[in-house]
Amino acid sequence: MKKYTYTDKKDTRSGFGAGLLEAGRKNDQVVALCADLIGSLKMQDFIKEFPERFVQVGIAEANMIGIAAGMTIGGKIPFTGTFANFSTGRVYDQIRQSVAYSNKNVKICASHAGLTLGEDGATHQILEDIGLMKMLPGMTVINPCDYNQTKAATMAIAEYEGPVYLRFGRPVVPIFTDPDQKFEIGKAWMVNEGADVSIFATGHLVWEAILAGEKLAEEGIDAEIINIHTIKPLDAEAILKSVAKTGCVVTAEEHNRLGGLGDSVAQVLAANNPTPQEYVAVNDSFGESGTPEQLMTKYGLDADHIVAAAKKAIERKNKKA
């Protein structure tokens, strides 16, 4: 198992804030919009440097999406910012018609995704957003795993032409990816090569997958870990290549098991190479108040659950053989 260490921890939303500032410096067409959550979305540095390129819309997310769509006409590249729940479920029809169907170059940037926003509880903990967004034709869906990757992804989507959903979170998590990485949309990142089981993880679950890989290694299990940061378009080639080697799969995500990364992977496998697969995901339920760590344990999203899922997947593979 390749060794991953970290010296610093930060929230992925701060990676977004840093990436937005850099994207703004590189391209003066980049504009930002926010619905009364500047601090939560870490947009202060962008606003300080480019006050005329920032639009405060107030608590009116539907209006924000529409304004962003309109600003693309004239060449702007709008980044909208609010919580994941208000970025997707609340404004689904606005995104569907004014952004996706209209093919507008809007970047929908969503913080506080999943359970790890913690104490605010289920009203704010959306676990359906990946599914909602990936079902829209033409929408790119990205869920980076740490500060550095989120920063790189934010800069990359500014250069990509088309609608994007970028999902990140609130909690402080280890920074373990390269600060100078080039983010390639749709290209999976090989975290650790292995032979016994493929663990496909996205977002905050990538670090948990690394911890799980270390535990599995102690028991003599050689896990391949791949970071699927782009859920759509999905890197089917990387998935099939890995599965051809390992013969069984764990998918890990901070999302409902219905409609997320796991289902996207399952669809690729069903059509090309039916393979035993275990889901590490929320089991079709709402969240609740608690600390992020408590919630990740209670809802089965931590390293120990990935370890258990990996063993089960291997067992199913062996039974099949």
Next chain:
Amino acid sequence: MKADLQTLEKTASQIRRDIVRMVHGCQSGHPGGSLGCTDFFTALYFSVMNHDPKFNMDAIGEDIFFLSNGHISPVFYSTLAHAGYFDKAELATFRKLNSRLQGHPTTHEHLPGIRIASGSLGQGLSVAIGAALAKKLNGDKSLVFSLHGDGEIQEGQIWEAAMFAPHNHVDNLISTIDVNGQQIDGPTKQVLSLGDLRAKWEAFGWDVLDMKGNDMADVVRVLEEAKSRTGQGKPIMILMHTEMGYGVDFMVGSHKWHGVAPNDEQLKLALAQLEETLGDY
């Protein structure tokens, strides 16, 4: 290029013929609101707006129009065709398979003249505001126009946008509401009262004008008046009083022709009332 009143009237008559023929041709679509707004579209595209039918999405240096109540697509399509955005023969494909003239307007099929999809109501005012903000950022002095149904303003997003535009001094925007008092289930007064529209928009901080929407001279006059009031810190809202189905006597003033196509006999009766001035497609 500004057409005179007589030319505008003739153009409007042909567009009205196109509308009833298009809706008849596919036995679906929305003739009522389309006929009521024909004078507005004609004035906008043949007199008021500075626009280039060699369509460019970003419209730098051009005035832009957004149709928010997308169901009145027949009047939009006919206007665009006569203005030179595409061949009027294509009007015959309205609402048919493989057509660029979808039931509701869309950019998806790359029809020149369309800059946003509309149909799901209430979204176009926000989009128009966004385009107006982009013009300001680009130092582009041209204007943004939008049209909305009166039933449409029952949507909540309209009022989010209504609050935003005056706060942000979006004064390069001229929006219009088609006040025909009708919606699918009946008169707006019965379905959900709109109340005092002038008082509402003024209270939100808009500069409000009234227009007789089926009087071409008044339509041109009020649109020019609206243009003269841009750049003064306030967005402009025109309350355009029209009759649904205007121009065809048996369609006038009734919500029953909101989304119903005429049969062969009714088509004949309608066309007898509308002079063919520019040649049918």
